[in-house]
Amino acid sequence: MTEADDLVRKATSGDGAAMDRLLERHLPALRAFVRLRAGPAVAEHESNSDLVQSVCREVLEGAGAFEYRGEAAFKSWLFTTALRKIVEKDRYYRAEKRDVGRNVSLAGGAESGAGEQALAQCYATLVTPSHDAAMREQMQRVEQAFARLNEEQREVITLARIVGLPHAEIARTLGRSEESCRQLLRRSLLRLAEVLDE
Numbered sequence: 001m002t003e004a005d006d007l008v009r010k011a012t013s014g015d016g017a018a019m020d021r022l023l024e025r026h027l028p029a030l031r032a033f034v035r036l037r038a039g040p041a042v043a044e045h046e047s048n049s050d051l052v053q054s055v056c057r058e059v060l061e062g063a064g065a066f067e068y069r070g071e072a073a074f075k076s077w078l079f080t081t082a083l084r085k086i087v088e089k090d091r092y093y094r095a096e097k098r099d100v101g102r103n104v105s106l107a108g109g110a111e112s113g114a115g116e117q118a119l120a121q122c123y124a125t126l127v128t129p130s131h132d133a134a135m136r137e138q139m140q141r142v143e144q145a146f147a148r149l150n151e152e153q154r155e156v157i158t159l160a161r162i163v164g165l166p167h168a169e170i171a172r173t174l175g176r177s178e179e180s181c182r183q184l185l186r187r188s189l190l191r192l193a194e195v196l197d198e
Contacts, residue, residue: 004071012066012074019063023056026078030055033079033162035139036146037154038086041093051089055082072169079163080173145195153188160185 007025010018023030034051042051058081066077146154159170170185171178 002071008071008074009068012063012068014064019060022074023059026075027052027056029162029164030078030082033082033158034086035143036158036162037083039090039147042086042089045093046089051082051085055085058085072166075163075165076169076173079159141196145192148195149188149191152184153191156181156184157188157192161189 004025007018007022011022012019031048031052034048034055038046038048038051055078059078062081066074068074146157149157156170156174159165159173160167165173167178167181171181174181174184176184
């Protein structure tokens with residue numbers, strides 16, 4: 001059993017300190033995941049920090065019901081919880097059809113300092129920024145390019161590069177073969193690179 005697996009086992013068995021360490025360990029990737037997956041409707045009304053906090057609260061409340069099957073299963077549960085939260089918020093705001101012009105946009109201004117640095121490190125798994133590129137500019141560039149990908153491309157990239165799931169777990173999540181997922185990931189990363197180059 002790896003150190004990470006031991007941490008997941010302790011956390012899901014009721015060890016609050018282990019759960020705190022586990023969430024802290026996955027916080028940069030969770031922040032990146034939320035920023036990349038929240039669409040415009042959600043980003044207009046919700047700060048990324050509030051969404052991440054809400055996901056963490058839900059995971060803490062449901063930890064006792066989680067069945068330990070290793071770190072990959074925990075990551076899958078954590079990021080599935082985040083995606084479900086984003087989808088729920090998106091449906092809510094689309095159903096409300098609120099006047100976007102009357103609302104203050106929260107996109108972009110919610111993260112600061114260390115949070116942005118951790119996000120930039122997470123995003124570095126998607127692209128290799130030049131040493132001279134400004135951190136915020138690079139993050140914005142990646143987010144804008146990412147938004148131009150289709151849903152399937154965004155999903156496989158976030159599962160593989162942001163969440164860090166193994167190909168077998170991605171295949172199970174997407175209901176595809178491992179080889180199909182590998183090919184989809186390759187094509188999706190190529191498409192992301194093309195968009196970034198435009």
